[in-house]
Amino acid sequence: TRNNTTRMLRKLKHQTGTNRFDEARYHLNQSAHLKWGERNPDALSNLGHVLMFHDNKIHEARKYFEIAVQNEPLHASAHVNLGLSHMADKHGDVSIADEHFKTVLSFSPLSTGTSAELTKNAARLRAYLYDGYGLKPDEFPERRDPIEAIKAYRYHLKLEPHDANSRHRLYILLRSQGRLEEAQEIFDGGDDDQNSRIRAEVAVAFTLLRSKDKFREAESLVWKLLKDESTHETHKASLADSIGTEYVSRESYKDAARAYEIAVKADSTRARLWNNLGHVQLHLRLISEAE
Numbered sequence: 001t002r003n004n005t006t007r008m009l010r011k012l013k014h015q016t017g018t019n020r021f022d023e024a025r026y027h028l029n030q031s032a033h034l035k036w037g038e039r040n041p042d043a044l045s046n047l048g049h050v051l052m053f054h055d056n057k058i059h060e061a062r063k064y065f066e067i068a069v070q071n072e073p074l075h076a077s078a079h080v081n082l083g084l085s086h087m088a089d090k091h092g093d094v095s096i097a098d099e100h101f102k103t104v105l106s107f108s109p110l111s112t113g114t115s116a117e118l119t120k121n122a123a124r125l126r127a128y129l130y131d132g133y134g135l136k137p138d139e140f141p142e143r144r145d146p147i148e149a150i151k152a153y154r155y156h157l158k159l160e161p162h163d164a165n166s167r168h169r170l171y172i173l174l175r176s177q178g179r180l181e182e183a184q185e186i187f188d189g190g191d192d193d194q195n196s197r198i199r200a201e202v203a204v205a206f207t208l209l210r211s212k213d214k215f216r217e218a219e220s221l222v223w224k225l226l227k228d229e230s231t232h233e234t235h236k237a238s239l240a241d242s243i244g245t246e247y248v249s250r251e252s253y254k255d256a257a258r259a260y261e262i263a264v265k266a267d268s269t270r271a272r273l274w275n276n277l278g279h280v281q282l283h284l285r286l287i288s289e290a291e
Contacts, residue, residue, distance in 0.1 A: 127152035237267035
């Protein structure tokens with residue numbers, strides 16, 4: 001019984017590590033039907049993990065996570081997985097996901113199943129939850145809370161100060177909230193920080209360009225980046241193309257031509273950029289002839 005389940009759990013660690021999910025699922029199902037396995041939170045949480053991440057059976061997986069937590073309230077991995085199950089479900093409850101992530105963050109290092117990595121992961125996922133990270137701009141807008149996301153990223157960075165993605169996302173959120181001085185403090189080091197800041201500012205610029213009511217702010221940042229020698233040529237081409245398109249929609253053809261000229265200079269291999277420049281120049285010629 002107990003020894004059989006323990007052997008199965010050992011097999012699971014090897015099989016999930018080599019992506020042998022079908023075999024892992026078989027052994028875990030066997031384990032779940034053994035008397036000791038029915039109560040073992042590791043077996044239940046691991047089976048739920050396979051069902052959620054390999055089979056995409058979120059609701060079925062959540063049942064196993066819930067039983068694992070009922071049997072062992074301090075089982076950190078099951079709490080993290082429960083939070084993830086609500087994040088991955090379009091009908092999931094943000095408050096429940098948040099509750100499980102915060103539960104893990106409240107555990108002491110001696111809690112069952114708790115490790116430094118699990119704690120960091122819970123902090124990171126909580127930030128992603130409120131940031132809407134990984135979602136399309138129009139997906140689940142009701143889930144997003146930039147103020148809470150900023151707090152969560154700051155907490156995560158206390159645990160992992162050099163996590164590049166959290167620094168990047170925190171910078172973007174602070175910029176989007178107009179907290180420029182705080183944003184600048186995120187990247188105040190050497191060349192690596194300078195490159196990270198440029199990449200983050202490029203992401204902010206694209207975000208602002210999608211917000212029609214923030215065009216002037218976007219315009220100022222885009223031209224700053226286009227003039228910055230540290231901005232990669234690929235980013236310059238995309239930024240110039242995007243703002244050129246916005247200028248065309250506003251019938252600002254001279255500004256559009258200026259932007260497209262920078263775009264083709266940055267990347268002369270993209271036919272669409274040349275086409276956009278030619279289209280705008282045609283408009284300018286027709287306007288000139290009309291005058």
